Amino acid sequence: MPRWGMVIDLDKCFACQSCTAACRMENNTPPAGKDQAGMGRTILWNEVLPFVEGEYPNVKATLLPRPCMHCDNPACIKVCPVQATYKNEEGLVLVDYNRCIGCRMCTVACPYAVRYFNWYAPEWPEDLKAHLNPEPEVQPRPKGVVEKCTFCVQRLRQARETAEAEGRTFQATDYVPACVQTCTAHARYFGDLDDPDSLVSKLAHSPRAFRMFEELGTQPKVFYLKQG
Amino acid sequence: MEPKNPFTKAILAPVRKISTGDTLLWGTLLVLLLAGGAAWTWQYIEGLGITGMNRPVYWGVYITNFVFFIGLAHSGTFISAILRIAGQSWRAPLTRAAEAITLFSLPFGAGSIIIDMGHPERIFNLLFYGRYQSPILWDVTAVSLYMLSSIVFFYLSLIPDIALCRDRLTGAPRWQHRMYEVLALGWNHSPEQYRRLEKALDGMAVFMTMLVVTVHTVVSWLFGMTVQPGWHTALIGPFFLLGAILSGTAAVVIVLALLRKAYRLEKVLHLGLFNSLRKLLITFVLGWLYMMIAEHLTIGYSSMTEEMVVLTDKFSGAYAAVFWSMAALVFGVPLLVFLFKGKNNIGWMVFACVLINIGMWMERYIVIIPTEASPRLLTVMGQGSYLPALPEILITVACFAGMALLYAVFTRFFPIVPIWETAQELPGHAHAAETSPTGD
Ligand code: SF4
Ligand code: SF4
Numbered sequence: 001m002p003r004w005g006m007v008i009d010l011d012k013c014f015a016c017q018s019c020t021a022a023c024r025m026e027n028n029t030p031p032a033g034k035d036q037a038g039m040g041r042t043i044l045w046n047e048v049l050p051f052v053e054g055e056y057p058n059v060k061a062t063l064l065p066r067p068c069m070h071c072d073n074p075a076c077i078k079v080c081p082v083q084a085t086y087k088n089e090e091g092l093v094l095v096d097y098n099r100c101i102g103c104r105m106c107t108v109a110c111p112y113a114v115r116y117f118n119w120y121a122p123e124w125p126e127d128l129k130a131h132l133n134p135e136p137e138v139q140p141r142p143k144g145v146v147e148k149c150t151f152c153v154q155r156l157r158q159a160r161e162t163a164e165a166e167g168r169t170f171q172a173t174d175y176v177p178a179c180v181q182t183c184t185a186h187a188r189y190f191g192d193l194d195d196p197d198s199l200v201s202k203l204a205h206s207p208r209a210f211r212m213f214e215e216l217g218t219q220p221k222v223f224y225l226k227q228g
Numbered sequence: 229m230e231p232k233n234p235f236t237k238a239i240l241a242p243v244r245k246i247s248t249g250d251t252l253l254w255g256t257l258l259v260l261l262l263a264g265g266a267a268w269t270w271q272y273i274e275g276l277g278i279t280g281m282n283r284p285v286y287w288g289v290y291i292t293n294f295v296f297f298i299g300l301a302h303s304g305t306f307i308s309a310i311l312r313i314a315g316q317s318w319r320a321p322l323t324r325a326a327e328a329i330t331l332f333s334l335p336f337g338a339g340s341i342i343i344d345m346g347h348p349e350r351i352f353n354l355l356f357y358g359r360y361q362s363p364i365l366w367d368v369t370a371v372s373l374y375m376l377s378s379i380v381f382f383y384l385s386l387i388p389d390i391a392l393c394r395d396r397l398t399g400a401p402r403w404q405h406r407m408y409e410v411l412a413l414g415w416n417h418s419p420e421q422y423r424r425l426e427k428a429l430d431g432m433a434v435f436m437t438m439l440v441v442t443v444h445t446v447v448s449w450l451f452g453m454t455v456q457p458g459w460h461t462a463l464i465g466p467f468f469l470l471g472a473i474l475s476g477t478a479a480v481v482i483v484l485a486l487l488r489k490a491y492r493l494e495k496v497l498h499l500g501l502f503n504s505l506r507k508l509l510i511t512f513v514l515g516w517l518y519m520m521i522a523e524h525l526t527i528g529y530s531s532m533t534e535e536m537v538v539l540t541d542k543f544s545g546a547y548a549a550v551f552w553s554m555a556a557l558v559f560g561v562p563l564l565v566f567l568f569k570g571k572n573n574i575g576w577m578v579f580a581c582v583l584i585n586i587g588m589w590m591e592r593y594i595v596i597i598p599t600e601a602s603p604r605l606l607t608v609m610g611q612g613s614y615l616p617a618l619p620e621i622l623i624t625v626a627c628f629a630g631m632a633l634l635y636a637v638f639t640r641f642f643p644i645v646p647i648w649e650t651a652q653e654l655p656g657h658a659h660a661a662e663t664s665p666t667g668d
Pocket of ligand 2: 079080081082083084085095099100101102103104105106107145146
């Protein structure tokens, strides 16, 4: 079984937000509208966050694209009282929208602020509605449940199906999430961390590699390559 | 043979005398409760979006209410179970009044969790798919067990008095008399019955004491088990527990004073009780100060970056006003009142106890909200903010109204002072004569 992971090269990323936009279209996250956005209720499975270190005048700002870290030891799973959040055998952390009771314990526990709550039933303007992704995994979520980045599980399934239809064995390189595919600067890498020869696992072992809040013991599977 | 209690008449007097004042009070409370119900329905239909909650403040006053009401519930168990084990017989007249607080605040505590859920109709998923690693499930288990055993404990000690109602209140309407008959379970005041009852209550008291400690510790672990700054401390359990006992005991003082006035129970709920409670409260308030210092000094002294963000927010930032007024309400003013004014003065005692409870609600709020508003990714999301919206206010008011309503109605149907426990003589053994009201 592959153990999916991502590497993001901060030297290459120039914060164009293509990943954020691609994610929205791929995963059907609803536009929030001005009022809701003002309240901080926008749902963005991927965000590019300004990360400021140090204090004026010695400030260093890093722009950090942030998907779900798909932690190996996730804080969110432990606290979910109904096992609505779970890790599948390939290490993807997913949410069962039909089971989630909306207690928001996971949103409170995740240190990466990755999880989003559906405060209202999602709505789209008519012309956008026609372009929703029809895949079953990303059907619009009902109000009152939590959702977050899945590393585009639907694409994993599709890749497996394609491989099968073409009569070949599925390769880890057959599948990438939408953000990785779209990234203008080719700053994102994706693949099997358990395969020592894969590009991601090599990059993850690079001396430039670090993970966010490593000290918390969550063991994220998203690695960043330090700015040079 | 009935227990010999010179105050039986006085204690039974308020039962069944539903006055115009009562109807008015009950009506008002019911309206408030229904308003809350309407707000909840509205929230259920629209979604939690109509509250003030947002990202990153995912939990607001509902969770605050949850912690607060469970805390209030500790009053009864403390007075009747812990003081029972400690052999403090002065507590006898106030046991039932205190336990009733427990009984009637628990549903609103537990209910607050359900109100806070995005999908309350999926509550049974907790049974079907429960993950025991989750603090929420610890809470659900502990609180349900607590609720169940409180009902049993309360009911057991009520049986002899129901039997008295059955025998004395023969003029009651048929249904009501029938209710006493059924609930009294054929109690006939035999010495053997009393012996067994005492034994059962003693046994349960030990169990309830363990439970009461567990419950509030577990409630705090909802926060303490996460790695979030400000929550992730081992002290949070004992701190919550002490706060619970403090606000519970303060609530007992308020309730006692009201009952005493409204139902003319001055002789039974005598001044001596208030003086004993005063001593307890002084201890608890000082204990609270100790916890407060221990916690904040540890955080402040080691000054870890993310912890300091939350601490500064409380001490001098966006939450400073709430924080410092909370400290004055829970600790500063009440301690002064207890020390210099409270002795032999019920008015001052009630004043201080009301302050304590307002302050304790604020304390729960100040533990929960600032940590959420300053998540680790602080620099990224900026300071989060939160203000409760109308539905949250309506529902909060409804919780308090509902609790008061249950309490008020109960006191018109059952004696709120345990007649048998305050009796000078019980069938079979001479019972705690020193509980008789002598003043102080
Ligand atoms: S980043 Fe947060 S939501 Fe994602 S797996 Fe880790 S703890 Fe869970
Ligand atoms: S909000 Fe849903 S996914 Fe999150 S902990 Fe609660 S039940 Fe689990």
